Structures are given as structure tokens and as C-alpha cells.
Amino acid sequence: MKHLLTSPAYKMACDQFDATAAFMNMPETLRERVKQPKRLVSVSLPVKMDSGEVIVYEGHRVQHHLTLGPTKGGLRYHPAVDLGEVAALAMWMSWKCALVDLPYGGAKGGVTVDPHKCSIGELERITRRYTSEMIPFIGPQTDVMAPDMGTNEQTMAWMMDTYSHQVGHAVPSIVTGKPVSIGGSLGRKEATGRGVAFCASRVIDHLNLPNDSRVIVQGFGNVGSYAAASMAKYGARIVGVSDLGGAVYNPKGLDLSALDDHVARTKNVAGFPGGDAISNEELLVQPCEVLIPAALDRVITEQNAGKLQCRILAEGANGPTTIEADNILRQRPEIFVIPDILCNSGGVIVSYFEWVQDLQSFFWNETEINDKLYRILGRTLETVLKEAKKHNIDNRTAALSLGIQKVVAGKTARGLFP
Numbered sequence: 001m002k003h004l005l006t007s008p009a010y011k012m013a014c015d016q017f018d019a020t021a022a023f024m025n026m027p028e029t030l031r032e033r034v035k036q037p038k039r040l041v042s043v044s045l046p047v048k049m050d051s052g053e054v055i056v057y058e059g060h061r062v063q064h065h066l067t068l069g070p071t072k073g074g075l076r077y078h079p080a081v082d083l084g085e086v087a088a089l090a091m092w093m094s095w096k097c098a099l100v101d102l103p104y105g106g107a108k109g110g111v112t113v114d115p116h117k118c119s120i121g122e123l124e125r126i127t128r129r130y131t132s133e134m135i136p137f138i139g140p141q142t143d144v145m146a147p148d149m150g151t152n153e154q155t156m157a158w159m160m161d162t163y164s165h166q167v168g169h170a171v172p173s174i175v176t177g178k179p180v181s182i183g184g185s186l187g188r189k190e191a192t193g194r195g196v197a198f199c200a201s202r203v204i205d206h207l208n209l210p211n212d213s214r215v216i217v218q219g220f221g222n223v224g225s226y227a228a229a230s231m232a233k234y235g236a237r238i239v240g241v242s243d244l245g246g247a248v249y250n251p252k253g254l255d256l257s258a259l260d261d262h263v264a265r266t267k268n269v270a271g272f273p274g275g276d277a278i279s280n281e282e283l284l285v286q287p288c289e290v291l292i293p294a295a296l297d298r299v300i301t302e303q304n305a306g307k308l309q310c311r312i313l314a315e316g317a318n319g320p321t322t323i324e325a326d327n328i329l330r331q332r333p334e335i336f337v338i339p340d341i342l343c344n345s346g347g348v349i350v351s352y353f354e355w356v357q358d359l360q361s362f363f364w365n366e367t368e369i370n371d372k373l374y375r376i377l378g379r380t381l382e383t384v385l386k387e388a389k390k391h392n393i394d395n396r397t398a399a400l401s402l403g404i405q406k407v408v409a410g411k412t413a414r415g416l417f418p
């Protein structure tokens with residue numbers, strides 16, 4: 001898929017794969033089979049806006065591999081969405097699902113739209129139109145979507161409803177991350193952030209850092225806000241947060257419940273009186289023990305990697321660290337990187353629990369869900385650390401090689417088709 005290589009995100013995912021495949025001594029003939037996305041679907045979505053005007057949006061879905069089960073991955077609404085970015089995110093989902101032993105291939109979807117500029121009615125029409133166009137390609141045993149940047153529980157409810165209308169009965173297992181009232185799972189909304197915090201707190205212990213470690217979070221949406229809340233429960237101090245509208249910083253610690261009230265009222269962290277205004281770029285390089293990027297990809301770059309003052313980089317976002325930044329971080333062993341495919345895997349793990357609960361129509365309580373989640377994360381973190389130590393490699397290469405190896409094993413066992 002050479003045409004996708006014009007996308008920086010897709011090129012980055014391919015470069016990461018190529019470096020890992022080289023470390024694994026993967027035969028050249030196998031590399032393209034494992035790397036290339038299996039299916040790419042692009043659709044045009046004519047949608048009537050509140051003004052009466054019709055806007056034709058662009059939507060995509062990429063299913064990276066079909067070897068181990070249905071594909072699984074989020075749906076993103078963002079103005080920068082393109083097919084290459086979606087393909088990169090689908091590839092990362094493949095390695096993530098395999099790393100944590102879920103019976104899925106990776107997928108991702110997206111619509112090129114700024115959701116903050118749309119009314120709720122417009123978002124509903126965009127979502128229902130996108131779902132209709134995707135019906136031939138999705139299904140509980142084919143491809144299951146979930147929320148990502150710019151989408152949420154309500155988006156998933158519209159998708160589930162549109163699909164269910166089409167087939168004539170309620171199909172909760174068509175999406176995960178939907179409201180509990182229609183078959184969503186307890187703990188799904190919080191799962192990604194909780195998982196990030198669980199991994200970070202384990203590494204805080206591993207490195208003998210203080211319990212009241214300072215935490216900076218970039219992005220205060222689903223992942224960032226729940227990661228901050230969970231870190232605070234572990235005893236950490238949240239000293240800085242940012243979102244699209246700006247950043248606030250207070251080295252003594254931000255009052256999270258007052259910040260939540262401020263965000264609920266104003267929709268932004270900017271202007272919060274309990275901290276000082278600071279630019280988003282500056283926030284990333286303030287001193288802290290834990291830095292959690294939880295917004296966009298490619299935000300830790302060659303420009304700022306050398307200036308980071310954290311001890312742990314806990315990657316809540318997908319693909320936050322560029323290849324060039326990774327090279328710099330390899331020369332900075334004082335910074336412990338928890339790679340995205342491990343650090344933010346709590347979301348897809350509890351999405352898997354949601355899918356299983358929907359298929360069996362039997363639901364678990366939140367304690368059972370969190371216990372199962374933390375057991376998988378704890379085990380995977382240990383495996384990644386052991387692998388990194390055994391081969392003297394960085395944590396990202398260790399995590400990627402473990403995930404990729406499982407996909408290779410599946411493809412080798414099944415043959416050329418999937």
C-alpha cells in the first residue's frame with residue numbers, strides 16, 4: 001500500500017514494524033503479509049446540516065488482519081482523519097490485541113470532521129450515515145467498533161441502533177463502549193484511563209519513586225481525565241493538564257474535583273483558577289515523575305524529547321512518540337517508556353469483556369471487571385519487562401515483537417488466506 005506512505009502516521013507505523021521485524025529476524029516474504037492492511041473501505045457521507053446545506057463528509061474503516069477473529073478498534077471524529085492515519089491506528093490495534101491475548105485483529109475507523117463544530121443532531125446524522133455505509137463490512141463476528149477521539153457512548157448508541165434497525169432486532173455486540181442501559185459494560189468508560197494509571201503506578205513502584213509522584217496529563221478527554229482521577233486515587237499529585245483550549249499548571253497539585261466542575265461548566269481546562277496558564281508545548285517539558293500524553297499522535301518529537309523532565313512516559317494516546325523521539329529516548333535510560341500498545345490497552349480489554357458479556361447476555365459486576373483487567377495488565381507488563389531485559393531492548397520493541405509474534409504464529413498456522 002505504497003500510496004498510504006504519504007501519511008506520516010502510516011509511515012511511522014510501518015517504520016516501527018520494519019525495525020521490529022528486523023529485530024525478530026522475520027523472513028522478508030512474511031513481512032509484507034503481516035504488515036499490509038487486509039481491507040480498506042472509504043465512503044462518502046452526504047449529510048444534511050441544521051442550516052439545510054448538504055455537506056459530503058469522508059469516512060474510512062481499515063481492517064488490518066482477519067487471522068485471529070473479528071477485527072476490533074475505535075472510531076475517530078477529527079478534522080485531520082485520513083485513510084493513512086486510520087490504517088496506522090488499525091495496525092497498532094493488531095499488535096495491541098495480540099499482546100494482551102485478545103482474539104481479534106486490529107481495525108480503526110474515522111470521519112474527517114470537527115465534532116466540536118457540529119450540533120448534536122448533525123453528529124447523530126453523520127454517525128447513522130457512516131454506520132449505514134459500513135453495514136456490509138461490520139458485524140459482531142466481523143468487525144466491532146468502539147469510541148476513540150471525538151466519539152463517545154452516545155455515538156456508539158446511535159451506531160448500535162442503526163445496525164439493529166437494519167437487521168430487525170437489537171444487536172448490542174455490534175459495538176462496545178455503549179451506555180450500560182443498552183448492553184454496555186460497567187467500567188468500560190473508565191477502562192483506558194484506569195489501565196494507564198495502573199501501569200504507571202506499577203512502574204512507580206518498580207522504580208522506587210514516591211507515592212505522591214507528580215503527574216502531567218496532555219488531553220483531558222476520556223483517557224486523560226480518568227487517568228488523572230485514577231492516578232490521584234493511587235496518591236499521585238496531578239500538577240498539570242491540557243486540552244485543545246490550553247493548559248494549567250500548579251506544582252503543588254491541582255484540585256481535580258474543582259477542575260472537573262470547571263471543565264463541566266466551560267468545556268475547557270483553560271481559565272481554571274487553581275493553576276497558572278501555560279502553553280501546551282511548555283507543559284510537556286515541566287518537571288514531573290509521570291508524563292501521560294492522552295491526546296493526539298506524534299506529540300513527543302525530536303524537538304521536545306531531549307527536554308522532557310519526566311521519569312515515566314506513560315503513553316495513553318496511540319502513537320504519541322515519533323521514531324526520531326524514540327531514538328533520543330533510547331539515549332535517555334532515566335526515562336522509562338510504557339509503550340502505547342500496553343499502556344492504553346485497558347480500553348480494548350474491557351471492550352472485549354463487553355463483547356463477551358453481550359454475546360452471552362450475562363453481565364459481570366465492576367469488581368469482577370476491574371480484577372480481570374488488572375490481572376491481564378499486570379501479567380503483560382511483567383512479560384514485556386522480562387522480554388526487554390532478556391534481549392537488552394527498549395520496552396516498545398519488546399511489546400511490539402511479542403504482539404507481532406502472535407499474529408505471525410496465527411498466519412503461519414492458517415495459511416495464506418487470512
Ligand code: NAD
Pocket residue numbers: 147148149150151192218219220221222223224242243244245280294295296297316317318344345347348
Ligand atoms: P477524547 O476526544 O475523549 O479526548 C481528547 C482530548 O485531547 C480532549 O480533551 C482534547 O481537547 C485534547 N486535545 C486534542 N488536541 C490536543 C492538543 N493539541 N493538545 C492538548 N490536548 C489536546 O479522546 P480519547 O478517547 O480520550 O482519546 C485520546 C487518545 O487516546 C487518542 O490517541 C486515542 O486514540 C487514544 N485511546 C483512546 C481509547 C479510548 O478508550 N477512548 C483507548 C485507547 C487509546
